[in-house]
Amino acid sequence: MKNKLLLVMVVLVMAILGACGTAEKEKSTNSQGTxxxxxxxxxxxxxxxxxxxxxxxxxxxxxxxxxxxxxxxxxxxxxxxxxxxxxxxxxxxxxxxxxxxxxxxxxxxxxxxxxxxxxxxxxxxxxTVQMVVTKKDSGIEKVEDLAGKTVGAQISSIQEDLANEVAKTVDMKVESRNLIPEVVQEIMTKRFDAAIIEDIVAENYVQRNPDLTYFPVEVDEADYxxxxxxxxxxxxxxxxxxxxxxxxxxxxxxxxxxxxxxxx
CATH class of the missing domain: 3.40.190.10 (Periplasmic binding protein-like II)
Known part of the structure; x- marks a missing residue:
């Protein structure tokens, strides 16, 4: 009887410890959707x-x-x-x-x-509003001035879509880069003549780079x-x-x- 009682007590203790461990595991889980x-x-x-x-x-x-x-x-x-x-x-x-x-x-x-x-x-x-960003000495002051130029944008962005749309009426070349800093760097080194970037982002770069300027691109509908x-x-x-x-x-x-x- 003593042996049986001891065995039952051991089983109960193991069950309690196992339940506590499971509860703690569930509480501390930190993966997606948990x-x-x-x-x-x-x-x-x-x-x-x-x-x-x-x-x-x-x-x-x-x-x-x-x-x-x-x-x-x-x-x-x-x-x-x-x-x-x-x-x-x-x-x-x-x-x-x-x-x-x-x-x-x-x-x-x-x-x-x-x-x-x-x-x-x-x-x-x-x-938001879309802007053409360019160097002050580029001679580009309006969208029509982009004719014959290389214009940059971020890959898979609405700015890339807008640049390709503008290129249907203005004879310009569109090139894209993964990151906005890469796009701006291409302007600074004159590999891009300009780029299309949204207003508040463009403002930050223009403020930090006195050689840059920008103007808005007129679109039919606002971007959000x-x-x-x-x-x-x-x-x-x-x-x-x-x-x-x-x-x-x-x-x-x-x-x-x-x-x-x-x-x-």
């Missing part, structure tokens, strides 16, 4: 070369900062999740959403009909920034609600004032 202390972790894809939306201030740290980073943290607080940020090339972001490698994208991205075929968009959170989500994702309704609340509360405007004011 919980950490009861909070779901969402993986956000971005391309951290797009100041002031998302970038790394290498002089101070290796941390990704910017408007979109502050915005996603505000969204996360509202919907009760934690965010893990993955940096990748801009042209890899949509495929990453489709493949389930990230839960959503926040990367200063604008909706297009082509993108709309494979992903869903949140409501807009920022309106959105969060990009998998088709049919339940996150869309949550993101839409959170973004609208942030707009209504003035938080979006507060972040714009923080990040979009170019220092003289």
């Amino acid at each position: 919980a950490t202390e009861d909070k779901k972790v969402l993986v956000m894809g971005t391309s951290a070369d797009y100041a002031p939306f998302e970038y790394v201030d290498t002089e101070n740290s290796n941390e990704i900062i910017g408007f979109d980073i502050d915005l996603v943290n505000a969204i996360a607080e509202k919907i009760g999740v934690e965010i893990e940020v993955q940096d990748m090339d801009f042209n890899s972001l949509i495929p990453a959403v489709q493949a389930g490698k990230v839960d959503f994208v926040l990367a200063g991205m604008s909706p297009t009909p082509k993108r709309d075929e494979v992903v869903d968009f949140s409501i807009p959170y920022n309106e 920034k959105v969060a990009v989500l998998p088709e049919g994702s339940e996150l869309k309704a949550q993101f839409d609600k959170a973004i609208q609340e942030l707009i209504d509360s003035g938080k979006i405007e507060e972040l714009q004032k923080k990040w979009f004011v170019v220092e003289e």
Whole structure:
């Protein structure tokens, strides 16, 4: 009887320890779509070369900062999740959403009909204008002056689409690069005569490079920034609600004032 009682007690202790270990494992899991202390972790894809939306201030740290980073943290607080940020090339972001490698994208991205075929968009959170950036001594002052010139843009961006559209009426060559800093560097070395870059990003580069200037490209419809989500994702309704609340509360405007004011 003593041996049987001892055996039962050992089995009970092992069962209790096993249950505790399982509970602790479940609590500490930190992979995509699982919980950490009861909070779901969402993986956000971005391309951290797009100041002031998302970038790394290498002089101070290796941390990704910017408007979109502050915005996603505000969204996360509202919907009760934690965010893990993955940096990748801009042209890899949509495929990453489709493949389930990230839960959503926040990367200063604008909706297009082509993108709309494979992903869903949140409501807009920022309106933008497209600019032609060029050197002051280039002689380029209007879109028509791009005839015979080489014009740069970021790969898979709406600026690349716009450049190709302009090229249908203006005889110019369009070349693309992976990163915005690469595009700007090509202008500085005169391999590109100009590039199409959105307004607040262009302003930051022009302010830091006194040899650069810019002017707007007239388009039929304004461009907007959105969060990009998998088709049919339940996150869309949550993101839409959170973004609208942030707009209504003035938080979006507060972040714009923080990040979009170019220092003289």
